[in-house]
Each structure stands twice: as structure tokens, then as C-alpha cells.
Amino acid sequence: MxxxxxxxxxxxxxxxxxxxxxxxxxxxxxxxxxxxxxxxxxxxxxxxxxxxxxxxxxxxxxxxxxxxxxxxxxxxxxxxxxxxxxxxxxxxxxxxxxxxxxxxxxxxxxxxxxxxxxxxxxxxxxxxxxxxxxxxxxxxxxxxxxxxxxxxxxxxxxxxxxxxxxxxxxxxxxxxxxxxxxxxxxxxxxxxxxxxxEVDMPLNDDDVKKIWGFPGVDNVQGGAQTIWRTVVEGTVNSREVRRLEGQVAVLTTALQALAQAKGADAAAITKAVVDKINSLHL
Structure with a gap:
């Protein structure tokens, strides 16, 4: 192929x-x-x-x-x-x-x-x-x-x-x-x-923004990045990404609140974040 x-x-x-x-x-x-x-x-x-x-x-x-x-x-x-x-x-x-x-x-x-x-x-x-x-x-x-x-x-x-x-x-x-x-x-x-x-990779805020490709916290994508950061509470490694899959309901609730505040489509934001998690293939 x-x-x-x-x-x-x-x-x-x-x-x-x-x-x-x-x-x-x-x-x-x-x-x-x-x-x-x-x-x-x-x-x-x-x-x-x-x-x-x-x-x-x-x-x-x-x-x-x-x-x-x-x-x-x-x-x-x-x-x-x-x-x-x-x-x-x-x-x-x-x-x-x-x-x-x-x-x-x-x-x-x-x-x-x-x-x-x-x-x-x-x-x-x-x-x-x-x-x-x-x-x-x-x-x-x-x-x-x-x-x-x-x-x-x-x-x-x-x-x-x-x-x-x-x-x-x-x-x-x-x-x-x-x-x-x-x-x-x-x-x-x-x-x-x-x-x-297998190796832990602690990240700072700037690292997380670069990983997700989000420019900052003053827009919808930046808000989603902020929620990601909140969920992992300060540090993340490649194995911890799997744990987020079990927290989709909590993440969705937070994203809905964000979307309501910013007038965005909560379902679209949720899908984008979940798709990113799934795309890591970890």
C-alpha cells in the first residue's frame, strides 16, 4: 500500500x-x-x-x-x-x-x-x-x-x-x-x-500551549488549553493522557460553561479536544 x-x-x-x-x-x-x-x-x-x-x-x-x-x-x-x-x-x-x-x-x-x-x-x-x-x-x-x-x-x-x-x-x-x-x-x-x-515529561504553561497549538487564553482555543491545564493540575506526562479519556464528562461540562461564556459551540470544542487526545496513540 x-x-x-x-x-x-x-x-x-x-x-x-x-x-x-x-x-x-x-x-x-x-x-x-x-x-x-x-x-x-x-x-x-x-x-x-x-x-x-x-x-x-x-x-x-x-x-x-x-x-x-x-x-x-x-x-x-x-x-x-x-x-x-x-x-x-x-x-x-x-x-x-x-x-x-x-x-x-x-x-x-x-x-x-x-x-x-x-x-x-x-x-x-x-x-x-x-x-x-x-x-x-x-x-x-x-x-x-x-x-x-x-x-x-x-x-x-x-x-x-x-x-x-x-x-x-x-x-x-x-x-x-x-x-x-x-x-x-x-x-x-x-x-x-x-x-x-515510559519517561515522565513535566511541562510548564508555555510548553502546554505549544503542544496544543493554542496562541493564548483570550480565545476559545486558549480557553480549551486552560481547561486542559486545569485537569492535569500542573504537570503531565505521556502516560497521564490516557487518564483524560475517563474524564471526558467532566471536561465536557467545563467546556460547555466556557462555550456559554464565549458564545461558542460546546460540542465542537469538546470534539476537538477529545480528537486531540485520541490522536496521541499512547
Whole structure:
């Protein structure tokens, strides 16, 4: 079986995540980008302009998610890794941190190693093009390989980006398409670090906001994040998420009160939170 899904960034603008997720349960989202500004004569380090919308959209509607940073040839790889970590926050089990490395002269292996060493994410992939990787990343295993051609490359890889002009439900403009040789469950199993299911991971308020993709407490989504925080009473680890499934009635009551106060749809908020819990696959 072949699994098909998109990778997206600010170039896709407004994505209808409900429509996309109804047809495709995997996605890769650009979290951050680095680039050289001729006007400012310096390297820019920033989050993707649609990250704030795409993170909750992807986590609500897709069961598997990858997040990547584009590393410009002028960027400091360690600073870029810190940008990625600050932007994404703690990864959920099964989520993948991806370095997009397709620029630079000479051997780029050392810059890749610096980025991954600084990031030290539970699951780390490298993306590059077939030609670039052969000339600038000798001996490096490319997990996500770009090659816009009819036949899948023989160079070893886990995921093949085979086009930059695919059409997807919920995405108005054509964008990148990817092929994985296996099922969604295979992909999830491939990228789930078993140690995450056993090790406690205490989180602070900012971590929780990043995990859920909520910008703050002054809107409906932020309110749902606050309720999540209240339920777990200050700390959470990956195993405790299971306990929330037995507290759905209490959570629903709290969400109904929130929705009444803010004029939102309580059922919709409840479904979104419960779907997030179920999507963790813990």
C-alpha cells in the first residue's frame, strides 16, 4: 500500500484542515525558515507565517505529523535548531523533527550534524534533494528524499517527495506531494520513539500551549488549553493522557460553561479536544 500526503508552508496560505484531514491523515508542516535578507544584509530566523494556524489544524485533523525547518546556506545551524525548538515546543509521540537541507557549497554534513546535535529531538529526519544530497551530503542517510521523476529513486529513503504540483482537498494551490510505501499505522510505528511512552515529561504553561497549538487564553482555543491545564493540575506526562479519556464528562461540562461564556459551540470544542487526545496513540 502507498500512503500519499502533502507538505505545506505559508505559500499555501489558508488551508481547510477539516477537508484535508477527511481525505489524508498525514501531513508535514514547515515550522520555521531561515534566509538571507539583501535589504537587511543579514540572515533572518523566523517562524513560518502560517505556523500558528497550521499547528492546531494539523494536530486536530491528522494522525501523523512532521515539522521542518528550512536551513539557508548562511544560517548558523545551532541557532536555527534553537529557533525550531522554540517555535515547535515539545514534540508529541510519533511527531518528527525534520531538517530541510538543500543549500550550501561543499560538504554540508557538519552543518547537519550541528543542527541535529543542538536540537536533540526524539525523532529526527533529514530532507534533501537527490542531486544535492549526492554531491553535498556524502554518506548521510536521507530520510525524506525529493526527486521529481516517474520512478522512485534507488537511493535509500523513508519518504519520497515526488512532485511539487499535487492537488489536495482543502488546499487551493498545488503543492508538494509525498509517497510512503506502507500504511498510516506503519508510518506512525516507524516514527514513534518507544522511550517517550515510559519517561515522565513535566511541562510548564508555555510548553502546554505549544503542544496544543493554542496562541493564548483570550480565545476559545486558549480557553480549551486552560481547561486542559486545569485537569492535569500542573504537570503531565505521556502516560497521564490516557487518564483524560475517563474524564471526558467532566471536561465536557467545563467546556460547555466556557462555550456559554464565549458564545461558542460546546460540542465542537469538546470534539476537538477529545480528537486531540485520541490522536496521541499512547
Amino acid at each position: 502507498t500512503l500519499l500526503f502533502a507538505d505545506v508552508s505559508e505559500f499555501q496560505e489558508d488551508i481547510d484542515w477539516t477537508a484535508y484531514g477527511a481525505a489524508h491523515r498525514a501531513v508535514i508542516v514547515r515550522a520555521a525558515v531561515t534566509f538571507w535578507s539583501r535589504h537587511q544584509q543579514r540572515t533572518i530566523y523566523r517562524a513560518d507565517l502560517t505556523w500558528a494556524q497550521n499547528l492546531p489544524g494539523a494536530r486536530t485533523h491528522c494522525d501523523w505529523r512532521g515539522f521542518y525547518l528550512y536551513l539557508d546556506a548562511t544560517a548558523n545551524p545551532r541557532r536555527a535548531a534553537r529557533l525550531f525548538a522554540d517555535t515547535v515546543g515539545p514534540l508529541l509521540p510519533g511527531e518528527v523533527a525534520i531538517l530541510d537541507l538543500e543549500e550550501g557549497d561543499g560538504d554540508q554534513s557538519a552543518r547537519r550534524a550541528e543542527f541535529l546535535d543542538e536540537l536533540h529531538a526524539p525523532v529526527e529526519w533529514t530532507y534533501s534533494g537527490l542531486d544535492f544530497s549526492q554531491h553535498h551530503l556524502p554518506g548521510v542517510a536521507i530520510d525524506w528524499l525529493a526527486a521529481y521523476q516517474d520512478n522512485e529513486p534507488t537511493k535509500p529513503h523513508l519518504l519520497w517527495q515526488n512532485t511539487d504540483a499535487a492537488q489536495w482537498p482543502g488546499i487551493a494551490k498545488p503543492c508538494d506531494g509525498n509517497r510512503f510505501n506502507g500504511t498510516l499505522d506503519d508510518l506512525i510505528a516507524l516514527t514513534t520513539n518507544p522511550s517517550l511512552l
